Amino acid sequence: MPELAEVEYYRKQWSPGLEQKVVSVDVNYDKRIFRDVDTLALVKNLPGQQLMSSHTHGKQMLFVFGSQHWLGIHLGMTGKTSTQKKDYEATKHDHLVINLKLGLKLVLSDPRIFGKVRYTQSSEPPDWWSNLPPAVLSEAFTEARLEDFLQRRSRAPIKAVLLMQETFPGVGNWMADEILWRARLHPGTRCGAIKPKQRRELYHHLGEVCRDALKVIGSDWGKPPDNWLFNHRWKDGGICPKTQCPLVRETIGGRTTCWSPDWQGGPS
DNA sequence: CTATTTGTTTATCC
């Protein structure tokens, strides 16, 4: 589920635990979500540490404990974070529970376990955090950068390319559709066929959708307004808010894609 | 019982 803005929302769900000290950590050891984690070290070394800060970058979250404990969480398809009271009973999908002083519990649940936990002990931020690509809303994400990438992926459909985290960290399926719809670009358009004018539109709406999503969903998971594609894309018989014509759904780039044929034209 | 899912990695094909 979680894309850029949802991840920001879930980061905040652990904020009640800021400044609090870890008492103990419960882990579902055999779960795939811990495939790259030394769970024994996590359970042994996190207690005693204070939750100092939390951050997001694209779909990646970072929780800093003490001065050298770095906990990374990727929510995959169905991951969720929450803070619970001390009488909370963990369910079978609560794979990580961090028990804090004063009885708060920081819970990570993930039924499908496509998510991923990371844990590094070091004085410097770990590579998996510092080597992330420039965020879409950062200074470093220039129009030239977008242009280079479209050039390099010239034969792939733009929908598939927008989902590539190496260049568009945080963009997921619904955001990609929303961006293309606003930019009036057919999702099947090969990147090499995108005209300079359309490229500028794409760049503009890419940033716009990220900002809008963070504003509406990232703060308190509000409902997006009806003039977004968002509210119309899931259900059968959806209507394009721009043209009042029927929306179409089809698999493009391996993912369910929704677009408005008379608004976004044909592929390439 | 079958089809579907807002994500990523790996394998395979071109």
Add this chain to the structure above:
DNA sequence: AGGATAAACAAATA
């Protein structure tokens, strides 16, 4: 060699 695409991962929901 590098890019494009399909399959795999796992479990709930319709």
